Amino acid sequence: MPKKSTYSTGPFRERAVLVGVKVRSQADYWRLEDSLAELAELARAAGANPVALLTQSMNTPSPTYVGKGKMDELQLVIKREHVDTAIFDDELTPSQQKTLEDKLEIKVIDRTVLILDVFAQRARSREGRLQIELAQTEYLLPRLAGQWSHLERLGGGVGTRGPGETQIETDRRLVRRKLSQVKKELGQVRSQRGQQRQQRTGGETTIICLVGYTNAGKSAVFNKITSSKVIERNQLFSTLDTTTRRLYLPSGTGATISDTVGFVHKLPPVLVQAFTATLEEALEADLLVQIIDISSPYAAEQAQVVSDQLSDMGIGDTPRILVLNKLDLVVEGPEEPLTLDVLGQIDISGYRRVVTTSATKNWGIVDLRNAIDVVISPVDQLVESDDQKAAVNAIR
Secondary structure, three states, X not given: OOOOOOOOOOOOOEEEEEEXXXXXXXXXXXXXXXXXXXXXXXXXXXXXXXXXXXXXXXXXXXXXXXXXXXXXXXXXXXHHHOOOEEEEOOOOOHHHHHHHHHHHOOEEEEHHHHHHHHHHHHOOOHHHHHHHHHHHHHHHHHHHHHHHHHHHHHOOOOOOOOHHHOOOOOOHHHHHHHHHHHHHHHHHHHHHHHHHHHHHHOOOOEEEEEEEEXXXXXXXXXXXXXXXXXXXOOOOOOOOOOEEEEEEOOOOOEEEEEEOOOEOOXXXXXXXXXXXXXXXXXXXXXXXXXXXEOOOOOHHHHHHHHHHHHHHOOOOOOOEEEEEEOHHHOOXXXXXXXXXXXXXXXXXXXXXXXXXXXXXXXXXXXXXXXXXXXXXXXXXOOOOHHHHHHHHHOOO
């Protein structure tokens, strides 16, 4: 029998079962299998070891997330695989979490907690830690009774980093006081950021913002285009704090360009709200440069996630350039054309320009600088989608 651990540190990682449900009445362009594959990656990033996977398809949502038969199967899997943690692919309601914990008798967390946990590990700056603390506390507030008892019983590990470990004995009044304090501090950060932006730009400089799915290579592109040394890693959410640099384009035009936090499928609303100060650069941008990892089998779905979340933030109409990054992972050289199989179902209509790059190989960086220069020029016109498609098919 393998040794069990409720902590993600040390040689033994939490053994987790991943659970996902497909509700036929709810439209979603992500396949359940693809969503769970990403959930497994998030779990590993948080320090868990996924050892089992359960899925269910149903016509309408269940008040217990899964049906009775699947609940029985889940209990058997937990015993057979010596599972420490059950991770669910959707955000659970407080009542669902409590019911599942009572029936399964192990730690139960959802995708929201998992994403918050990964963010908590990545946060380094005071602003980043404040934003994570705000998101975690707002998520936990309606779950106080069940969450505190579950933390008290299990003691820590994946999904329990942050305020939960120090606020088990607090009541709602103290938590709300903490929320007010964190919001006040973040308000000050937001004010300072606005003042810094005003000083940087004088209110007239063009603001450019890199956006994209997590681990699409935004920081690597940012470093190449600005000759900076922002930390870039092949991991989820390596960038949580916005970094801004001056950018001088081939025409001599000056601008500011910012690298921002990445998006992810089913990004928790509490996280978007908490990161308002960080995402404000995107809200204020005159041009968005959307980075896609063209080597990912989920490139089309990831591109759609970013587009949807930008629209939800109210910035769906901001001019955009599409950058198909990590070209070196799908072709042998920058002169080799992309195939339709690689491009998949990516919708390129509505983008001012489409550019292919490999930040690690320095391919296409000059093309990207030129594309930005042209798009922010007052004489630039929106390229017709048919012309764009023809251009992308011939991209080298």
